[in-house]
Amino acid sequence: MLNSPALADGAKLVGRILLALMFVLAGYSKISGYAGTQQYMASAGVPAILLPLVIAVELLGGLMVVLGWKTRLAALALAGFTLAATL
Template sequence: MSSYLSFFGRLGLALIFLVSGWGKLAGYAATQQYMESMGVPGALLPLVVSLELVGGLAILAGSLTRWAAVALALFSLSSAALFHADFADPTQATHFWKNVAIAGGFCILAADGAGAASVDALVAKRRAIQRKQHRTTGTTP
């Protein structure tokens, strides 16, 4: 059951970034203008979209999960600080704390890994089999 929970947790975290990344592509000019209005160079938008899409796919697949989780946690915290730190506006405050919570989820994912239903688990299993074969044959991997 925990492998299913890990997968569905990754799915929820990944979808936020996949949908957001595609949305930024669809409204590229508006997103770039918004970033610039908040003092963030619009030239960074391709990196943001890449991080959201590639990171989201990595989390979804459970591939390089710990690295992707750390990157997306840092991105979530940066986004909270840069775009949602207006605590006088209840909507922005909610977005701020939502991003902090997402970062917390990614920290747990970085600490615990992707779980059994993941590319990371398949790679680890394959490596363990190869190490065992090398030990029995006396060769080094």
Template sequence: MEKLNPVFDLVGRIFIALLFIPAGIGKINSYAGTQGYMESVGTPGILLPLVILVELGGGIAILLGWQTRIAAFLLAGFCLVSAVLFHYHPADQMQMTNFIKNIALAGGLLFLVANGAGAWSLDRWRSRV
């Protein structure tokens, strides 16, 4: 199994990035609608560029394994904040499923914070140079 660790690290990073990169692009493509939704739940729409930067930039960083611990830490915080602000509605089962998903995703990201990106990453490549 030890020989497969670099593969699992890379595939895990790809799977995590597949959530954040399209979400960031989607927010760019539907900027006004996303901003309106944020404001409808009491979150200032002016924060949308920061949200896009964290999702898109963090997702790309995770994918490449670049500054992985920092990106994962920021994305974990993002997941926790968005879980509370947008998904904590105990009477709505679907929203509570999204709430728990965000909490679980934050937990997975914290594994990246603790363990780094793995052997097949820019972080590892930079440490060898």
């Protein structure tokens, strides 16, 4: 049972969903609190004009990972975004 391909595929799907959920929820919260997020970004010295790009990367990248479409590209974009946000 532990070597079941179906179980392995299911585990990969659950892993992708959980990973992507973090980014999708963050993007959605930025949409619902758009003005507050703009103010927070401005206070950190980040141009508020980048907010739509941030939202797009989080939402679209997360959805691409869940759907398994261009997963490596999406994961690379999300990793780059995470690194930039950390700095």
